[in-house]
Each structure stands twice: as structure tokens, then as C-alpha cells.
Amino acid sequence: MKLKVVGFLSFLLFTMSFTVFAAETHRYFVHLKAENAEIRTQIANIIPIESVVEDSVYAFITKRDFLKVKQLFKNRIVEYHSIALPQIENRLRNIEEFPSGDEKFHTYQETIDELHKLNKENPSITKLISMGKSVEGRDILGIEISSSKRKTRNSILIMGTHHAREHLTTELTLMTAQYILGNSGKSERIRNLYDDTTIYIFPLINPDGATYDITGGSYHSWRKNRRNNGNGSYGVDLNRNYGHRWGTIGASSDPRSDTYMGTAAFSEPETRAVKEFVEQTGNISTILTMHTYSELILYPWGYTYDGVGGADQQVYETMANQMSKWNGYKAQQSSDLYRTAGDTCDWAYAEHNIFCFTFELSPKSFWDGGFYPGASAIVPTFNANIRPIVYAIENTNDPYAVLNQKLQAYNF
Numbered sequence: 001m002k003l004k005v006v007g008f009l010s011f012l013l014f015t016m017s018f019t020v021f022a023a024e025t026h027r028y029f030v031h032l033k034a035e036n037a038e039i040r041t042q043i044a045n046i047i048p049i050e051s052v053v054e055d056s057v058y059a060f061i062t063k064r065d066f067l068k069v070k071q072l073f074k075n076r077i078v079e080y081h082s083i084a085l086p087q088i089e090n091r092l093r094n095i096e097e098f099p100s101g102d103e104k105f106h107t108y109q110e111t112i113d114e115l116h117k118l119n120k121e122n123p124s125i126t127k128l129i130s131m132g133k134s135v136e137g138r139d140i141l142g143i144e145i146s147s148s149k150r151k152t153r154n155s156i157l158i159m160g161t162h163h164a165r166e167h168l169t170t171e172l173t174l175m176t177a178q179y180i181l182g183n184s185g186k187s188e189r190i191r192n193l194y195d196d197t198t199i200y201i202f203p204l205i206n207p208d209g210a211t212y213d214i215t216g217g218s219y220h221s222w223r224k225n226r227r228n229n230g231n232g233s234y235g236v237d238l239n240r241n242y243g244h245r246w247g248t249i250g251a252s253s254d255p256r257s258d259t260y261m262g263t264a265a266f267s268e269p270e271t272r273a274v275k276e277f278v279e280q281t282g283n284i285s286t287i288l289t290m291h292t293y294s295e296l297i298l299y300p301w302g303y304t305y306d307g308v309g310g311a312d313q314q315v316y317e318t319m320a321n322q323m324s325k326w327n328g329y330k331a332q333q334s335s336d337l338y339r340t341a342g343d344t345c346d347w348a349y350a351e352h353n354i355f356c357f358t359f360e361l362s363p364k365s366f367w368d369g370g371f372y373p374g375a376s377a378i379v380p381t382f383n384a385n386i387r388p389i390v391y392a393i394e395n396t397n398d399p400y401a402v403l404n405q406k407l408q409a410y411n412f
Contacts, residue, residue, distance in 0.1 A: 027221065028066035030059050031078040037305070039076075040338035044250045046072060048223065048237075048258045051294060051366050052337055058366055060221060064256050097217050098167075104375040105167050106174060107214065108138060108207045114174060115143050115203075122181050125194055132273030134208045135227050140273050142202030143177055145194045154285040155198040156396040157278065158389070162238045162289065162344065164209025164222040165371040168361055168381060169290035173203040175382045176389055189390075197396045200281070205270055206238055219372055225270055227262075229255035236262040239291075240340065241271045242347035245303045250340025261342055274344070278352060286396045287356040288389065289344045293370055295329040296360040297388075300349045302334035303341040308349065311400060315355060318402045319395070323357075323388035334358065355399050357392070359385065 030047075034040045034057045043049060043057060047065045051058040056078065061069070069077065098105045106114060119126045125147050131140040146153075158176060160169035180199065183190040193199065204210055208226040213219060224235025233256040240251035246265035247253070254260060266272045278284055299316040300308055307313045320331035334345070345356035362381045363369045369377065395402050 026063050027083050028061050028063065028080055029083065030061060030066065030069060030080045032057050032059070032069070032073060032076045033078055034076065037336060037338055041250060041340075043069075043073060043076075044259070044338040044340060046252065046257075049338060050370065053365070060366070060370075062256065062258065064254075065258065095217050096211050096215055098214050099217055099219060102372075102375050104171075104378060106170055106203075108204060108211050111170060111174060111203050112139070112141055115141055115177075118143060118177055118181055122184070125184070126181070129200070129277075131202060131205075131277045132269060134206070134270055135225055135268065136208040138207040138211075140202060140205060140207065140270065142200055144198060144200055145177065145180055146198040147191075147195050153197055153283070154397045155200060155281060155283050156286040156288070156393050157200045157281075157284050158202070158288045158290070159205050159274070159344075160203045160290045161207075161210050162205050163291060164206050164213045164224065165219070166290075166292040166361075167210065167213070167371075168292050168373065168377060170203045170210065171378045172290055172361060172382055172385060173201050175378075176386065177201045177203075179382075179386060193390065193393050197393055198283075199393060200277075200284075205274065209235065221371065223258045224260065225268055227268060229260075231255055233260075236260055236268050238268060238270050239344060240342040241266065241268050242342050242344055243275070244347040244350040245341035248341045249303060250338060251342055265342065275347075278348070278354070284352070284354055285399060286392055287345070287348050287354050288359060288392055289356065290359050290361060292361045293363050293365075293373070294360040295327075295362055295364045296337075296358075297324050297327075297329050297331045298334040298337075298345070298358040298360065299331075300334060300346050300356065302343050302346045303339055305333075305335050305339070307333060311403070312349075312355075314403055315399050316357075319355070319392070319399070320357065322402070322407070323391060326387040326391075327384040329359070359388075361385070 035055045046068050047059050047061050049057045119128045127144040129142050129144055158173055160173035206225050209222055212226055213222040224237050226234055227236045237259045240259055240261040243265040247261050251261035252259045266275055297320045299320055324331040345358055348354040348356040363373045
């Protein structure tokens, strides 16, 4: 079946640079008709939806998931294409680096080195923190930025790379730390951020998956962590592994699926690390969790079409709408796309009353680069989002203040 989408030829040529290990030799690009959120939810129970455009959804899926789609949604398939993926050579299996042209992205070790550098250069206001260890034993390392001027303060947690192939989120979170620390001596407004609020930034929640995705110097389109599931498959979708309504909708119980939810809520050391960090810190009132792609700002609920209601609903809508004016993204409740459970923000809000936003960063579509938009996307994406991030930090101590707030002008 031929694809009719404009630009698909360039997409096909791009994907031929992907390599995978012997367990996977093909991926399928699929376009499905899905007229409403309920149909999208039915599809999301089986496969990860990468993009929603009007009455259609698009996905880049394994052969196993494609066979399920053909069985369950045959009449909804508009078009598809099978893509053969070349196998990695044994001699390249230990190379962990980005493909040629994307060297500006940070590997795991480069991210760790940069965090250490920032801490060394700013010892009076920074501290390195390890949330815990990944499945393969890597540190989930982050940086705390704060001063001692206020004894009572709330905290904000900013996270990147729950999903392995979303490398742009590592860059955005790391650049946020660099920006705050680099401007602390130049801007009173920036200094006030960490005088008033404790800022925690963790660029790589899924270090194993992110490392695997670039092994051999090529991309593997890997989404999950690197849990050995014991049946020849690997990986749990970390953003389906959180505790609130875990396993009820929008995730798969098949270990080979890209949206595999795991054997239990918080079965994975990475999600347990986030859980324990939030609970032990105790004063986190805002979370920003970065994903790609689609240019969206999402907020709870994800598992139901109902809103959170009351003043909290007004806060979510006010903040999301304001942030969207700056970055040009679309603000909406998560379930407006499709319903899912076990994600970060539903858990954070339901269990800890934390205002949590999911940013789906640039690009807007698969055709613009999808998960791999190239190094040229790093700076524009940061520039589009630093103002929303600063806004969220400034309102961490009292999110309800946004309901009666006159915004300050600031040239970013």
C-alpha cells in the first residue's frame, strides 16, 4: 500500500539510518482513522499514538503491534508502510554516541559531566542529587538550585527523558539549568527564582533507554526503559508505570508493546525513584515533565474526560493557556487526546496535590522530524519554552496567585 502523505519520501530515507538489534528487523508507519477521543483511546490501548491530526492518528510501531492493529482496526487503516531496518554490527554495540550531525545532543555521560561542571562553578547555590539507580545501575542524577534566603519555600521539579528517544527533552532541561545559573549574576529576576523557590532539574529519568537508543551511533526509535522482561523482550513504558489508576486504560499488558505498563505500579526503579524523591522532599508544588513531540501543554486528568474541577481547574487552565501564548503550543486536558492511566501528572496531582504539566515539545508533527528533529531544533525549542518555565517557577510558591495576576514584562 502506498502512502500519499506529502513528504513521506524524505521520511523514508531518514528512517533508513535507524539500526536495531536482531530482535527487531522491521517497523511500520501507520495512519489510522480516529474521529474522536474514545476511538483514539481504543487505539492507545494497543499502540503508542505519536501524533493526532484532525480525524487521524499516526504511529511508528513494531511488527507485533502492527499485526494487532490489522486484526483489531483493519477498517480504520488508511495507509501503512513496512520499513526494513538494517542490523547493527557486533563491533559497534559498545559505541554510545549520537549519529553524525547530532553531536550537540548530550549522551548520558556528557549530561552527568555537565551537571558536575555546573555544580562546581556554582557551589553556593547548587547541589547534585541522585534520585536513585536505573535498571542497569546508572545514576538518575539531577541538580538542586536554591539559596538560603528563605526558610520556607515550595519546590518545583523539572524532568526530561521518561521516554528514551525523546532526546530533545534532555537538552531543554539541561539548558534550563545552564540558563538560570548563567544569568544569576546578571538578572535580579533570575536570582529571585532560586531565592524564592527550590528548583530541582533531572534531565534523564530513563538513562538506560536513552543510551540504548543511540548505541552504535544510530537511532533505534526506543521508547521504554531496559527491563529484561524474561520472555525475550525488553522494557517498560515509564509513563504508564505510575500508580494512579495504573493498568486501567491506555496501556498494554504485553511486554513486547511500546506501551507496556509493567508488572505492577512502580515496578521500575526509575519511577520508584521519582516517587520516593517527591515524597521525601515533601514540598514540591509544581512539576514540569518534558516529552516530545506535538507542541502541546497537557494537564490532568488523563484517565477520564472529567476535569479536576474547582479552583484547581482554573489554575491549570490559566497557567496552561498563558504558557501556550508564549511557546505557541496548544493547551488542553490530556484526555482530550485520548485516555491513559499510570502517567506522571495524574499520579502527582491525585496523590500529592501537585500542579503537574506535560510539555510535548517541538516539532509539531512526524513530518517535521518527529522524535529526531536534528540538532538545529535545540536552541529554538529552548527559546520558545524558557519563558513558560520561568513563569511556572515564579508561581510555584502560590499557584493560585495566577488567578488574579498581572504578568510582568520580561525580555527573554
